[in-house]
Amino acid sequence: MDRVHLTRMCEALQESLDRARSEAWGDRPGDSPGEADQGPVGCPVAAAIDRSLTSLRADLDGHRIDREAARVRLRRLVALAGAVRSGDLAQSPASDPTRPIVDADPWDYRRDRHRDGDRWERQWIERIAGSTSLGSNPHGSTSFGLGLAQPEMAQPDLAPRDVAPRDPIDPCRPAPLRRALLTSCGMAAMTTVLALVERSTGDGPIVVDRATYHETRHLLATGALARRVHEVATDDVADAITTLGATAVVVDAVSNSADVRLVDLDRISHALDQVTGGPAPLLLVDASVCSTAAGPVRRLLTRSGPTHRTVVIESLTKHAQLGLDRVAAGVIVADDGDATLLDGLREHLGTNIADLTCLQLLPPDPTLLDARLRRIDRNAGLVAERLAAVGVPVVHPSRADHPDHTRWLADRPSCGLLTLPLEAGPPDLLDRWRERALDQEVPLDHGAGFGFDTTRVYRTSATVPQARCFVRIAPGTEPIDTMVAVAEVLASPWT
Numbered sequence: 001m002d003r004v005h006l007t008r009m010c011e012a013l014q015e016s017l018d019r020a021r022s023e024a025w026g027d028r029p030g031d032s033p034g035e036a037d038q039g040p041v042g043c044p045v046a047a048a049i050d051r052s053l054t055s056l057r058a059d060l061d062g063h064r065i066d067r068e069a070a071r072v073r074l075r076r077l078v079a080l081a082g083a084v085r086s087g088d089l090a091q092s093p094a095s096d097p098t099r100p101i102v103d104a105d106p107w108d109y110r111r112d113r114h115r116d117g118d119r120w121e122r123q124w125i126e127r128i129a130g131s132t133s134l135g136s137n138p139h140g141s142t143s144f145g146l147g148l149a150q151p152e153m154a155q156p157d158l159a160p161r162d163v164a165p166r167d168p169i170d171p172c173r174p175a176p177l178r179r180a181l182l183t184s185c186g187m188a189a190m191t192t193v194l195a196l197v198e199r200s201t202g203d204g205p206i207v208v209d210r211a212t213y214h215e216t217r218h219l220l221a222t223g224a225l226a227r228r229v230h231e232v233a234t235d236d237v238a239d240a241i242t243t244l245g246a247t248a249v250v251v252d253a254v255s256n257s258a259d260v261r262l263v264d265l266d267r268i269s270h271a272l273d274q275v276t277g278g279p280a281p282l283l284l285v286d287a288s289v290c291s292t293a294a295g296p297v298r299r300l301l302t303r304s305g306p307t308h309r310t311v312v313i314e315s316l317t318k319h320a321q322l323g324l325d326r327v328a329a330g331v332i333v334a335d336d337g338d339a340t341l342l343d344g345l346r347e348h349l350g351t352n353i354a355d356l357t358c359l360q361l362l363p364p365d366p367t368l369l370d371a372r373l374r375r376i377d378r379n380a381g382l383v384a385e386r387l388a389a390v391g392v393p394v395v396h397p398s399r400a401d402h403p404d405h406t407r408w409l410a411d412r413p414s415c416g417l418l419t420l421p422l423e424a425g426p427p428d429l430l431d432r433w434r435e436r437a438l439d440q441e442v443p444l445d446h447g448a449g450f451g452f453d454t455t456r457v458y459r460t461s462a463t464v465p466q467a468r469c470f471v472r473i474a475p476g477t478e479p480i481d482t483m484v485a486v487a488e489v490l491a492s493p494w495t
Contacts (some may be wrong), residue, residue: 002479003060005368006070009322010057012362013074013081017046020085046084049077068443071453075324082359086116089355112347114355120363121180121331127364128291128320129178129312129333130298178301179339181332181346182358186288186315188351189330190216193284193311195345196338197248198224202279204247205230207240209263211255213286218464220250234261235403241271241281248282253297254289258419258470260395262404262411265296272308281308282338288315289450292333293369294413301333309338316361318451319376319416322368323477325452327357372477373414376451379475379483383455384418386487390494395419417450420471422459425493429471433457436492442485443478450474455486 056073059065065073091111095104107115183189197206206228208220220229228248232240234255241249249268255261265285272281287297292314300310314320316329330353334342346352384396396418397408408415426432430446437444445456456474460467478486 002477003063003067003070005322005371006067006074007057007060008365008368009074009324009362010053010060012365013078014050014053016363017049017081017085021046043084043087045080049081049084052077067453071323075326078324078326078360078362082356085359086356091355110355111350112352113343114358116355116358117182117353120358120361121182123364124180124292124331125178125333127366128293128369129180129301130293178333178335181334181339181342182316182353183330183332183346183351184353184357185328186286186313186317186330187215189313189315189332190286191219192342192345192349192351193313193332193334194219194223194225195349196311196342197250197282197284199345200279200338200341201247201282203228204278204281205244206248206250207232207237207244207246208249209234209237209251209255209261211257211259211261211263212250212252213256213288214464214467216250216252216286217466221466234259234263237263238267238271241268242274245275245277246272246281247275247278248284250284250286252286252289253294254287254397254413254415256286256289256417258395258421258468260397260402260415260417260419262296262397262407262413262415264407265300269300269303269306269308269310273306275308283308283310285310285312286314287312288318289417290413290415291319291369291373292331293366293373295411296413309335311338311342317449319369319373319414320361320364322362322365322372323451323453324362325449327360329353329357329361373416375477376416376475377412377414378480379455379478379486380416380418382480382483383473383475383487383490386491387418387420387494390491392491392494393421393424416474418473418475420473422469422471424471429493430457430459432493433489436489437486440485440489442489443482444486444489453477455483457490 056070060070089110093108095101095108107113183192206220206225208217208229208231210231211234217231220226230240230244237249237251240246249272251263251268253263253265269283272283275281285297285300287294290297292312297312301312312333314331316331317325332342380396381398384394384398387394388399396402397404397415399405433444434446443454445454446458447456448458450456452474453476455476455478458472460469460472462469473490
């Protein structure tokens with residue numbers, strides 16, 4: 001994460017606080033933002049956050065702080081700002097005694113839904129998913145950050161509503177309308193959509209790519225849908241759809257697995273169009289590795305006219321938090337009909353994101369996200385090339401021997417993880433990397449996950465029967481000189 005990106009994130013947090021402050025004070029006579037004791041975002045804590053943000057930006061501009069220390073400070077400020085903004089909002093507030101009961105606000109029970117989430121969901125659709133947005137407010141009003149209903153009006157911080165995305169195949173047609181739904185984590189998004197699969201796809205076959213994330217395959221293999229599941233190899237998914245007459249398909253766009261596969265979403269989508277009879281088939285895509293912003297995923301979402309339904313999920317603990325790693329969250333993108341059903345399932349399954357959690361997510365920023373994905377992809381390619389040069393059997397689609405290399409070259413979805421077989425290195429491989437990094441003063445972290453600022457190494461474990469153990473390298477956003485040093489550390493056991 002570069003200083004300019006950190007500065008932009010500081011600005012985004014400051015803008016969120018300023019907007020919240022303005023909306024909280026509104027037009028109340030006699031009140032002003034300067035009266036620090038009369039509102040949650042006008043309190044001394046908020047003023048202290050303002051000062052800390054100003055100080056952090058000055059340190060970044062003056063090169064007086066390194067990027068890791070800046071990230072830690074910003075993460076703390078994001079947490080404090082979210083707490084301040086939600087401090088006066090009860091989860092189950094009493095209705096306004098001056099209004100008839102019939103006029104009670106349906107948004108008041110914040111465990112089920114809150115305007116903080118609604119606003120962020122709209123921004124995700126309009127800024128990241130590349131599809132037009134449907135409002136979900138029961139009263140038809142626009143959502144704002146502190147849960148305050150405001151009249152419908154232009155939203156200057158969102159994409160103009162008169163510039164609707166167009167279908168990539170037929171530009172004369174508008175892209176289909178879709179909604180986003182936040183959940184408490186990525187697996188909460190998955191379980192919510194699997195509940196939709198169970199309820200809306202009949203009794204037909206469910207084709208599952210064998211490279212799909214092992215936790216997802218475990219849920220499918222052990223739950224109510226198990227008798228319908230057909231696991232097939234990545235290259236056989238499209239053929240299995242037409243042969244079996246699949247009513248649902250589950251894939252990772254880029255797989256979080258040992259073989260790091262890239263499915264052919266275009267071919268799968270067209271295969272589902274050929275399945276007729278019964279309920280419209282559903283394609284469930286997990287985009288956590290490459291992001292919903294990846295070209296193949298956006299192309300799928302903006303493709304109009306398919307006879308099947310498409311639902312995309314993403315864990316927001318990876319790329320979307322831009323390295324802050326502050327909260328667990330997930331997001332679902334679906335068309336309006338499925339989104340309405342998923343909204344109800346999210347409520348009844350208890351998988352909605354908490355309002356405080358939502359307020360600790362910075363607004364989606366396509367510019368920063370794209371820059372981040374490109375940097376991670378570049379660094380992954382650099383590491384893969386260095387390891388291959390010393391004879392390591394590294395797995396990454398940038399390598400010419402990867403089965404999906406041609407598809408990766410055509411679309412270049414970000415793939416921020418590389419894998420090695422357990423037998424590729426000595427038993428103490430991770431400790432050798434750790435010791436070498438310490439000796440060379442090169443930043444290198446150990447831990448689960450990917451999409452962070454500092455490169456991580458991790459040996460996966462088989463927590464469920466569907467899991468396969470391997471060594472994972474998740475490159476960070478380091479600048480090129482640092483990344484070259486990281487690559488040398490990673491190659492050192494074989495040199």
